[in-house]
Amino acid sequence: MLPWSADFAGRMDHDVIDSAALRGNPLGDPHERPIWVYLPPGYDEDDTRRYPSIYVIQGYTGHLGMWANRTPFRQPYPELADAVFASGEAPPAIVVYVDAWTSVGGSQYLDSPGTGRYHTYLCEDVVAWVDARYRTVPDRDARAITGKSSGGYGAMVTAMLRPDVFGALATHAGDALFETCYQPGFPSSARELRDRYEGSYDRFLADFRGRIAGTRDSDLTLMETYAYASAYSADADGTVRIPFDANGALVPEVWERWLAVDPVLMARRPEYAEALRSMRAIWIDAGTRDEWYLDLGATAFREAVAAAGVPDDRVYFELFEAGHMAIEYRYPPALAWLSHRLAGLSG
Template identity: 60%
Template sequence: MQPWSAPLSGRFDEVVFESTVLKDNPLHDPYQRPLWIYLPPGYDQDPERRYPTVYMIQGLTGQLDMWRNRSPFRKNFPELTDELFAKKEAPPCIVVWVDCWTSYGGSQFVDSPGTGKYHTYLCDEIVPWIDAHYRTLAARDHRGIAGKSSGGYGAMITPMLRPDLWGGLATHAGDALFETCYLPDFRNSIRTIQDRYEGSYEKFWQSFRSRVAFTQSGDEGPMNDWCMAACYSADPDGTVRLPYDLETGALIPEVWERWLAWDPVRMAPKYAESLRSMKAIYIDAGNRDQYFLDLGAKAFYKTLKQLGVNDVYLELFDGTHSSIEYRYPISLKYLAERLTP
């Protein structure tokens, strides 16, 4: 294969969306956000045809233009998407790439006083705008959402919270079963904050923002813990509450329970009716995932089956959490087939 971009069979519209709900967000992050809309081959030739939509959301630290990053000897996901539809291996869809980055690394696609209203941004601003400006099949049975890692998390919870909008989901190694994916790393974060930053997250962020990001080992854990706390356990005034004591490492039960309330495995029974109404649920993870998100994938799948969810697919493949963009066309095909009339 050639190691550079080639002309696409479909096309991308790249716009800047000005959000109302992200204005005055607590982190003062940009409220003008890039938005990519992929239109499949044939979209411009048949002005009467309407299409299902699949929304793609990113993992922690993901910024929209990172979708075009390339691993050696591989096509990137936008290219793989175009190839999927150009070869007619799946029914054509409009694919929408949405940016929900924050200066803490991400938003988990929830509304939080610690980060901003990213759930509302996605559901109540982006979706209606896309339906108004493109020839979509503007009904929940023809709209899906997909992502990896924190994006996979967002893909799991967003349809639970808004079943009126979403008829299908695909999660690649999405954050789930929090006691296995988050809790074991708390101790490393605590040691890093104690040893390097005098027990102060404020000093961690001062250091992090004063240098090239991730130039010190151990940056990832504290950033992840703080970002998750900002999403799951911020007070109404925006104060971020960590789920552990920074001096001893002991869990703070009332804060940890706030995190667990956002665990997709624990959320599922509450939203069983919403999940049973989905036309498609795709779950996968690498069997050597560094964050043990394969366990979360299995736990989420098992819970869905116990709840009587019928159209749900699970695959554990040989791989890790890294460089799994080649898996995304598989779930895109799965969604496209089930969201197409």
């Protein structure tokens, strides 16, 4: 495998979107965001044809430039995706790479007074921008969303919250079953805060922002929990509520706010079960050795999807031998699977 970039059979446009939803966000993060739009082979040869669109969102700490990262003997996902269309393995589709980075590392693709209106940004600003500039089929049944980890979480909840915008989803090791993936880490975080920061998140944040990030082994864990709390349990004034106390025990009223946006529990509510039943396709997978037990979350979400009444022939579910990291090779099969299920709406 050559270590340099490959030539695309399709075309990747790099642009910037000016988001009304992100203007004045509480973190002061940019409201102008990079956006990449992949156009499949043949797009420029027939200016009458329209295409389904698949929106790709990233995990925690993800930003758009990371899609260009290369590791030895492997290709980055945009090249793998191009190969899927170039080979004819998948019917052509427009693929949109969305940036939703924040200065706390992520947004969970929700509207929150702690981070900003990232759900609105995605569903209103980004989708409208793409539909206005490219020959999409501007219909929810021709639009899918896919992601891994926090991106997989975003795919699940976005499809449930806005079934009028997205009609299909794929989640790779998406955050789900919060008691299993999040709660076990709270005692160790409480201990780190006690031993290094006198139990104060404010002290941690001041220290973190005053030095090179990642130079303490607890940095990412503490910041990740804070980012999730910023998305799940921020008050209207922007105050971020942490879901555990000084001893690592749950704070029930805060934890309930987290559980309210757990995809597994959301899927059991009538309005979200109805949204899931409206999906044309749902792909769910995870590695059997996932370090955050997101294979258990994937299984629980699959069970919730079945309980919601989604027919089995609309669902793909698989647990594969891997951990949480370096599973980009799982994305192209899901992309092809979604493309086939959206293909009847191209024209």
